[in-house]
Amino acid sequence: MNPTHSKRERLTAAAATLVHQKGFSNTTLADVAEMAKLPLGGIYYYFKTKDALAEAVTERRVSDIDALLEKLDRLPTPQARLKALVNVWAEDREIDALYGCPIGSLCYELAKGRGPLSTVASRLFTHLLAWSEAQFGLAGFTRKQAKTHALHLISALQGISLVANALGDSDAILSETRFLTGWLDTLSRTQKNGGHA
Amino acid sequence: MNPTHSKRERLTAAAATLVHQKGFSNTTLADVAEMAKLPLGGIYYYFKTKDALAEAVTERRVSDIDALLEKLDRLPTPQARLKALVNVWAEDREIDALYGCPIGSLCYELAKGRGPLSTVASRLFTHLLAWSEAQFGLAGFTRKQAKTHALHLISALQGISLVANALGDSDAILSETRFLTGWLDTLSRTQKNGGHA
DNA sequence: GTCTATATGGAGATAGAC
DNA sequence: GTCTATCTCCATATAGAC
Numbered sequence: 001m002n003p004t005h006s007k008r009e010r011l012t013a014a015a016a017t018l019v020h021q022k023g024f025s026n027t028t029l030a031d032v033a034e035m036a037k038l039p040l041g042g043i044y045y046y047f048k049t050k051d052a053l054a055e056a057v058t059e060r061r062v063s064d065i066d067a068l069l070e071k072l073d074r075l076p077t078p079q080a081r082l083k084a085l086v087n088v089w090a091e092d093r094e095i096d097a098l099y100g101c102p103i104g105s106l107c108y109e110l111a112k113g114r115g116p117l118s119t120v121a122s123r124l125f126t127h128l129l130a131w132s133e134a135q136f137g138l139a140g141f142t143r144k145q146a147k148t149h150a151l152h153l154i155s156a157l158q159g160i161s162l163v164a165n166a167l168g169d170s171d172a173i174l175s176e177t178r179f180l181t182g183w184l185d186t187l188s189r190t191q192k193n194g195g196h197a
Numbered sequence: 198m199n200p201t202h203s204k205r206e207r208l209t210a211a212a213a214t215l216v217h218q219k220g221f222s223n224t225t226l227a228d229v230a231e232m233a234k235l236p237l238g239g240i241y242y243y244f245k246t247k248d249a250l251a252e253a254v255t256e257r258r259v260s261d262i263d264a265l266l267e268k269l270d271r272l273p274t275p276q277a278r279l280k281a282l283v284n285v286w287a288e289d290r291e292i293d294a295l296y297g298c299p300i301g302s303l304c305y306e307l308a309k310g311r312g313p314l315s316t317v318a319s320r321l322f323t324h325l326l327a328w329s330e331a332q333f334g335l336a337g338f339t340r341k342q343a344k345t346h347a348l349h350l351i352s353a354l355q356g357i358s359l360v361a362n363a364l365g366d367s368d369a370i371l372s373e374t375r376f377l378t379g380w381l382d383t384l385s386r387t388q389k390n391g392g393h394a
Numbered sequence: 395g396t397c398t399a400t401a402t403g404g405a406g407a408t409a410g411a412c
Numbered sequence: 413g414t415c416t417a418t419c420t421c422c423a424t425a426t427a428g429a430c
Contacts, residue, residue, distance in 0.1 A: 007396095023309035025222035028423060039397050041426085050424065100305055104356075107363040108297055108305050112220035122363045129360075151360070151369055152353065152376050159301075159356025163326075163348070166304040166319045172348055179349050204414095225405060236415050238408085247406065 008046045010036040012056045019057055020102045024109050029053075051117060054110065058120045061103055065124060069131045078135040079188050082153065083181055085132070089157050090177040097170035101161035103128075128154050140191050149187070156180055205243045207233040209253045216254055217299045221306050226250075248314060251307065255317045258300055262321060266328045275332035276385050279350065280378055282329070286354050287374040294367035298358035300325075325351050337388050346384070353377055 014035035018027040029050060033040045047053045068088065072081045089096065099105070103124045110121040129150050136146035160176040211232035215224040226247060230237045244250045265285065269278045286293065296302070300321045307318040326347050333343035357373040 021309070023222070023306065025220070026310050029425090030423075040424095041398070042396060044425070045395065048425095100308065104359050105305055105309070108302055108359055109220065111297065111362050112218070112302070113223050118363070122365070125360055125363050148372055148376055151357070151372055155356030155360050155373055156349065156353050157356065158359050159352030159354065160348070162301055162305055162355050162359065163322055163352050165308050166315070166322050168315075168319070175345055175348055176352055179345055226407090227405075237406095238415060238417085239413090241407070242413065245407095 007036070007038060007042070011038065011043060011046055011053070012060050015053050016057045016060055016102070019054070019106065020099050023105070024054055054117055055120055058106065058110070058117070058124070061106065062123055062127065065103070065127050069127070078138040079184060082132065082135050082139075082184055086153075086157070086177050086180045086184070089161070090174060093164070093170040093173035093177075096161045096173060097164045097168060100165040101158060104158040104161055105165075125154065139188070153180065204233070204235060204239070208235065208240060208243055208250070209257050212250050213254045213257055213299070216251070216303065217296050220302070221251055251314055252317055255303065255307070255314070255321070258303065259320055259324065262300070262324050266324070275335040276381060279329065279332050279336075280381055283350075283354070283374050283377045283381070286358070287371060290361070290367040290370035290374075293358045293370060294361045294365060297362040298355060301355040301358055302362075322351065336385070350377065 011032060015027070015032045018031050018035060022031075029043055030040055032053070033043055043053070047056065068085075072084050075081045075084055089101075107118075107121045107124060111118045132150035132153055133146045136149045137143065141149065156176065157180070160173050164170060164172040208229060212224070212229045215228050215232060219228075226240055227237055229250070230240055240250070244253065265282075269281050272278045272281055286298075304315075304318045304321060308315045329347035329350055330343045333346045334340065338346065353373065354377070357370050361367060361369040
């Protein structure tokens, strides 16, 4: 509605895309302005500094995660939800092999040197981990087991994105997501009271 | 011996440390010169460009990996070697939680945008994966299983480094390395002809 | 609110004395 | 081979007209 919000939205969207593809340091405000079809100086009405733009991009990623998890919450069982999360990586394998996971690569870059920004970035993982941990809990695992399994799952997804990106090989992601799906199945079978949400 | 090599060595060592701590983009040649106790201009006698320095850092990491794997090769069984690899991450957990895995964070950064440099960086993972795959093969797995397991292992180690770095939590690395060690034990037990190198 | 023009600083890279 | 001084470019950021 408000044209102000529309431009701000275009800026964060353009920045999110460019940061994913080229990294934050390699992305110039001129790049962002061009993709958002705004003059360079126009950015500063919406964002005082480049770091403020990075923060907006991070917030946007947090929203993406929250929206995804809400969608997954509609599935009937925790096992189905966890497998659906894994499946998101399988579906995004081509773009992740090209540019890495948008969350992981952002966190890794923002963690270097910048104090305040890295704090915001860490929220991306606390959300994912808390949700996964909750699912494992609902599936009947103890709190400790749920925590360990959630950490393993999210780490594996982040790691395969990084490795596949380094190798430029999207099939690696497919291999690992199949492995993780199998692991989740095995866990369900091992459980006594297997997964009634 | 040659004082030239000594300075070149000091430069790559300083660059490797700084790139790990602050990232490649955030590291200036002035930083490197200062840490290596050389004047800024002196760098250009050894490295024509900043990218050439990045390449030297990457080569250095490749050497580190090769030396590590050679050391692990002296262990009696493939299971012992794989568990020892995991243990390296457990031992390095404090520094990895602070700055991320030196290999993974370097690859992620160099993969963004730079064509030629990312190729060199990918060698870091091809070495690690080939070695791990060989160990799983020696442990009695089929080629396909060995490939899958190697990818899972290296991904998990990379992923936990990334997540622990984002959270600033070295205990996360400890949790995951314990999990992986347990997984390797389970694999051995599942195998019929368990692991005679 | 939006745009143009410009200031400022910093980082990579070079020239050239020694 | 080594060091000092400097150049140039470019990216962030600002000033100020409209």
